[in-house]
Amino acid sequence: METVVAVSLPPPNQAEMDELRMQSVERVAASSCQFNQMTYEQLVQFHAQQEAMSKRLEEESNRQLIMAAAMEKNRLEQEAVQIALLQQQEYLVRQQEELKRAMANQAKATA
Secondary structure, three states: OOOOOOOOOOOOOHHHHHHHHHHHHHHHHHHHHHHHHHHHHHHHHHHHHHHHHHHHHHHHHHHHHHHHHHHHHHHHHHHHHHHHHHHHHHHHHHHHHHHHHHHHHHHHHHO
16 A cells, blocks of 8 residues: 655745746747737638638629620610511511502503
8 A cells, every 4th residue: 555645845935936927927928929820810811711702702793794784785786686677577568568559550450
């Protein structure tokens, strides 16, 4: 069986206490500085990602605006073509009617 003996340490003097406190403060400061550096690096990375995403969204928005403008231009061109075709059709119908009348008049004259 083992015997455990408790030995009390002499009380630390003020200089030792100050040194221990200073070491503790230095460790906390170093840890805090390291944490702040990591946080700063993460913020820089996050900001860069946000900038890239913002740029992509702006490019996509511009692309969609260009596409919408092209679609509107295409629609207007189609309307213009339809109007021209309707006018041509009306003109051809009138010519056909005039030709029928002329043929009918000629048939009456020769009969």
